[in-house]
Amino acid sequence: QVQLQESGPGLVKPSDTLSLTCAVSGYSISSSNWWGWIRQPPGKGLEWIGYIYYSGSIYYNPSLKSRVTMSVDTSKNQFSLKLSSVTAVDTAVYYCARMVDRGVFDYWGQGTLVTVSS
């Protein structure tokens, strides 16, 4: 059974960098899949952030591209997200997910709420 688990600080100060990690279990991150991040502001819809292949190929949402960095650590079977210069609008539940078939997210983490506040 594929499982994903997000971890990281739940509170980040404005202008700081948000850092999250997604640990994958029950499946090798080096298998032929992409791995993605999606966020959801409280009470709002879903926004795709980006996705990464285990070899390091990456696609970012152009609206966030200047602030986003994603990476993969195959030795730990996990991948990570960094979002710099955060403001209150970056407050959201952040999900990691496995991507299949060019862009479908079939397994999701439970999500982690990150609040941007001083």
Add this chain to the structure above:
Amino acid sequence: EIVLTQSPGTLSLSPGERATLSCRASQSVSSSYLAWYQQKPGQAPRLLIYGASSRATGIPDRFSGSGSGTDFTLTISRLEPEDFAVYYCQQYGSSLLTFGQGTRLEIK
């Protein structure tokens, strides 16, 4: 960027009724690369449909998807109490993935 517009915003129905949810794209979605997700409060989205009409593993056959080009539909043939949730469509025909704003399906 392909913008997805879902309608209605909220749909009020009773258990046993048929639900029809719409997702319209601002431009044609190539190869019907359109997915539907269900999200309940406090939970992650759950994949229901991919490729516009293929059910994901374990999804009951009361859920069906149809459509092509710019117009897609999710149909729930006979609503069960656990089906009341928010539904999102998502296109993956371009490398820039986008979601619709969601349709809330509530109990009448």
